[in-house]
Amino acid sequence: MILYAVLMMVVLGAILGLGLGIADKYLKVEVDKRVEMVTSLLPGYNCGGCGFPGCSGMAEALVDKSMDTILCKPCKAEKKAEIITYLKETPGPDGSTITLKG
Numbered sequence: 001m002i003l004y005a006v007l008m009m010v011v012l013g014a015i016l017g018l019g020l021g022i023a024d025k026y027l028k029v030e031v032d033k034r035v036e037m038v039t040s041l042l043p044g045y046n047c048g049g050c051g052f053p054g055c056s057g058m059a060e061a062l063v064d065k066s067m068d069t070i071l072c073k074p075c076k077a078e079k080k081a082e083i084i085t086y087l088k089e090t091p092g093p094d095g096s097t098i099t100l101k102g
């Protein structure tokens with residue numbers, strides 16, 4: 001009886017593992033790696049001063065082109081320039097780059 005229970009657990013684990021493997025392959029969401037980089041260049045205060053709930057929201061808006069200006073007041077000028085240069089020189093998954101106003 002115990003052997004039967006162990007066998008059922010192994011079979012169930014294999015089936016669920018296979019399901020998770022298939023879901024990982026076909027249901028994954030492509031993430032633009034530039035969002036992570038821009039987020040790391042922003043101050044990280046998550047103060048909401050830019051109108052977004054946190055720095056990652058501001059970074060996503062810059063990368064998805066819904067914003068063309070870095071509205072972060074605490075961000076120093078050299079960091080803003082670094083973000084502008086990074087997005088201008090780094091193509092996204094579709095091969096396009098982003099030109100920000102400032």
Ligand code: SF4
Pocket residue numbers: 042043044045046047048049050051052053054055056058071072073074075
């Ligand atoms: S204003 Fe700057 S520091 Fe504050 S949440 Fe926006 S990006 Fe982050």
